[in-house]
Amino acid sequence: MKILIIGSGGREHTLAWKAAQSDLVTEVIAAPGNVGISREPKCRLANVSAENIPALKDLALSEKVDLVIVGPEAPLVAGITDTFREAGLRVFGPTARAAALEGSKVFTKRLMAKYNIPSADFEVFDTFDAAESYIKGRTGSTVVKADGLAAGKGVFVCRDREEALSALSAIMKDKIFGSAGDLVIVEDCLQGEEASFIAFTDGRHVLPLASSQDHKAIFDGDSGPNTGGMGAYSPAPVVTREIHDLIMNQIMIPTVQAMDKEGIPYMGFLYAGVMIDNGQPKVLEFNARMGDPEAQPLLFRMKSDMIPLMVAALEGTLDRQTIEWLPEDAVCVVMASGGYPGSYEKGKVITGIEAADSLDGVKVFHAGTANGPNGFVTAGGRVLGVTARAAGISVAIEKAYEAVAKICWDGVHYRKDIGKKALNR
Structure with missing residues (x-):
């Protein structure tokens, strides 16, 4: 199979890395991809923006790709799946109407209210x-x-x-x-501990991934403004077996059923950000794609081949699939440019990536890097996702930060408490 992956961030590097490991896959094209992806086996880049849907369609058709995997949310909300399907292409990702679960928080809150899916009380204003x-x-x-x-x-x-x-x-x-x-939503502030719950769905069946937890705030202790995510780990101890079942039975399955009843079948990754308080989960938000940086620890732990799961989702046979996981914990620490999520400078020379990557059980995923005259330079806000896998969360955290310590550039910023909540449990 020839795979086309849309996007350029750390999530897309992780998806490309994982897809390339499949015995079913002969080649992975990433559009536009990043320099980390270009160095993976079976992978090459195509210089087409993730926002340019007509050019991406032409690329997919000319390359005769067998499966398209859409990484970021913007092309999904803009209708890339609809356009590609009309051209006869197989795309793993929701249609534009279904991607409204992420594209419109008002749509999602009203859907949850209608179908009694637990979330915070809210009001909408125009x-x-x-x-x-x-x-x-x-x-x-x-x-x-x-x-x-x-x-x-x-x-x-x-x-x-x-x-x-x-x-x-x-x-x-x-x-x-x-x-x-x-439009804005004003809602009650839910208390508790947040977790990420991501699943494959074919529009009828839901196949959950392992639990994970993101760290959205820029500074330690969950302080400062929100970012795209400063690190993640999997599994998340806050998601016990009982809470896992509640999330499946009260949130994930009812949401997929609700979308089907509304005439908007949902196929792809379905990501619920949930707040857990006193053993009860409530939805903070839905995302219509794989999380970033959750993708890094999740796919680093996934033993199963990802591609048959996506094919099964397209064919409506997810109920026949299972996912096997490696027993280790995994931790991803995002290394960011100084100033992010505000303004930041690009072109800072990065040292130590190769040294970090050479550590046993460590993988450095690129998000915002470029090739400079003498190696890698910074080219984005979130630059690297340094990911480690080990037996036990404390060892995985230690290994991740050992790798982080080998990497440096002027103004680098990262949180130093990724995974601390898991240690507290």
Whole structure:
């Protein structure tokens, strides 16, 4: 099989690395990919933007690819699956209407309310004045969300009324997310511990991956602004067997069934961010793709071949599949450019990637790198996902940070507490 992977980040490097290991796969093309992908066996890059759907379709047809895997959310929401299917291509990923689970938080909250899927109480506003008046009548913590896509940065967890009003102003007046902030959701702030729950689904059956936990805030102790993710680990001890079953039976399966009842069958990765409090999970948000950086520890632990699972999802036979996992824990520490998630400089010379990669049980996934005159240089906000696998979460954490310590560039930033919550359990 010839595989085309859409996207250029750490998730896409991980997907390409995993796909290339399949005996079914002869070649992996990544568009546009990154320099880390270009160095993997069976992999090559195509210089086509992940946003240029017509050019991507032409590429897939000219290369006669057998399967397309869409990494990021933006092309899914823009309808890449619909366009490719119309051209006779096999695409693993939801249609534009189904991807509204991520593309429109208002759509998702209303769907969950209609089908009694547990989530926070909420209100929707289309004007600043109405939302401002509502927030002024609230006390305590409040969450303010932009309706549309905001690269993982459109959710503001506000401790008090003043913070909530400031977030509202940034979204609706300053338009920091553009038209994604035309509608806002104001909802109750859920308490507890967050986990990521990602599954394959064919529109009827749900095959869950192992549990994982992301670290969204930029600084240690979950402080500072949200990012696309500063690290992750798998499995997440907060997701006990009992909670796993509750998430499947109260959230994942009902959501897939709800989409089917609405006439919008959902096929692809379905990712629920859940808050767990007193043994009860509630949905924070849904994503319509594999998580990043959750992909790194999850696929580093996955023993099974990923490709037959995607084919089964396309054919509606996921109920015949199982996933085998390596017994070790895995931890990914994201190394980012100084200033991220705000403005940052590019072109900083990176040293030590090869030394880190050579450690046993370690894989360095590229996210925002480029080739410079004398090796790798920084080319993005999140630059590397340094991922380690070991028997026991404490050993995996130690190994990941041993690898991180070998890598350096001017202004590098990373959290030093990835996996700490797992240690506390």
